[in-house]
Amino acid sequence: MFDTMLSRPQSLFDQLESLQRLLTRSSGLEGATGSIRSVAYGAFPEINVGRTPASVEVFAFAPGIDAATLDITLERNVLKLSGGRDSAIPKSDAKTQVYAAERPNGRFLRAVTLPDDVDPTKVEAKYRDGVLRISIALSAAAQPQRITVQ
Amino acid sequence: MTDRNAQTPAKTSDFSERTVSPAVDIFEDAGGITLLADMPGVSKERLDVKLDGDSLSVEGRVEFEGLEDMRALWAEVNVPRFRRTFSLSRELDASRIEANLKDGVLTLRVPKHAHAQPRRIEVSAS
Numbered sequence: 001m002f003d004t005m006l007s008r009p010q011s012l013f014d015q016l017e018s019l020q021r022l023l024t025r026s027s028g029l030e031g032a033t034g035s036i037r038s039v040a041y042g043a044f045p046e047i048n049v050g051r052t053p054a055s056v057e058v059f060a061f062a063p064g065i066d067a068a069t070l071d072i073t074l075e076r077n078v079l080k081l082s083g084g085r086d087s088a089i090p091k092s093d094a095k096t097q098v099y100a101a102e103r104p105n106g107r108f109l110r111a112v113t114l115p116d117d118v119d120p121t122k123v124e125a126k127y128r129d130g131v132l133r134i135s136i137a138l139s140a141a142a143q144p145q146r147i148t149v150q
Numbered sequence: 151m152t153d154r155n156a157q158t159p160a161k162t163s164d165f166s167e168r169t170v171s172p173a174v175d176i177f178e179d180a181g182g183i184t185l186l187a188d189m190p191g192v193s194k195e196r197l198d199v200k201l202d203g204d205s206l207s208v209e210g211r212v213e214f215e216g217l218e219d220m221r222a223l224w225a226e227v228n229v230p231r232f233r234r235t236f237s238l239s240r241e242l243d244a245s246r247i248e249a250n251l252k253d254g255v256l257t258l259r260v261p262k263h264a265h266a267q268p269r270r271i272e273v274s275a276s
Contacts, residue, residue, distance in 0.1 A: 045190075046226040052219050059214070061190035061227055063254030088186050088255075089175050102173035103188050115223070130190035130254015133214070 044104040045081070045132070047112055053144050056114050056136045063130030064088075064103075070127070072134065074120045079134065082109040117142035169233035172208070172256075180268050182261035183242065189232045190254035197256065199249050206244070207235040208256060241266035 045062035060081055062070075070083040087105040090096050114136060122137035172187040189197070192210030200207045212230040238244055241262050248259040 043226075047224070048222065048227050049224040050217070050220040050222050052216075052221075056223070057220060059191075059227075061254075063188045063190040064186075065253065087175075089177055090179075096177055096179050098175075098177045100174050100176040103175050103186060104173070112224075127253075129193050130188070131214075 043110060044085075044108050045110065047081075047110060049112060049114070051115070053138075055138055056118050058112060058114075058132075058134040058136070060110070060132040060134070061130065062132050065127075065130070065132075067127035067132070070125075070132065072123075072125055072132075074114075074123055074136065076120065077114040077116055077118055078111055079114055079136070080109065080111045081132070082107070084108065168229045169209070169231045170229045171234040172210075172232040174234065182259060185236070185256075185258040185260070187232075187234065187256040187258075188254065189251075189256050191227075191230070192232065192251070192254060192256075194251050197251055199247075199256075199258070201244050201247065204238045204240075204244070205235055206238055206247070206258075206260075207233065208258070209233045210256075 045060040047061070048059040050057045050059070058079060062083070062085075065083055065085055070081070073080045084107045085105050087101070088103070089098055089101055115138075117139050118136045119139040120136070123134060125132060125134045127133075172189050174188075175184075175186040177184055187208055189208075189210045191212035191214065193213070196211040196213060198207075198209040200209070210232045212227070212232075238260065242260045243263045244260070246261050250257045
């Protein structure tokens, strides 16, 4: 009856798409050197890291998570992020049929090596729209300074 | 249900038009179908749920503040736009779709028409 609603996980388009994802994402940022702790595409949450003149900004794309259960640690310049997400799918029984279960669930742990010049005592974390944004200030010595001519 | 082939518009060279399909969970019970889509970084204002005939599409743009003077060091998320299209079937009541976005997860509830819901037929003993 619901043949149009059926998902076909092994269909050609899915395979093509996952291949395309692998190609575009496994390299991380084009040209950037990968860190030993950064694994290829498929990890949850996905992480972007940026740098401003005053801080290093880490974006973890972790939708549907209770921010209170997130565990964030920063030891020297290694940032570790762990937490969990429950599956939204009810237990399959005669009354419930599951057509797609793509969203990752369970425990996760990710670690990111940050540049050496961050100040681990100045960290701020915010969770908004499913993205955890962690700002780590650069140490004073690493920030651009204006030099006055005497 | 999924029509993933429709994700990338013809102009693939234009970076701003590239999209990725959000991961979804879809399940059906007696009353209808529930769809959850991971769309982290998409706010309510930048989310678009559209119904065109029996084609239901969700689209959302990822945006952050304070990126002006930021240089990327590492990026696993390269395409800041989600898009995915699903085709509905006739017994679903598209006029009563409910959508809810919380913490980057879009939940859509598509109820079935009342007449399409399973009914128990009472057998009267004579």
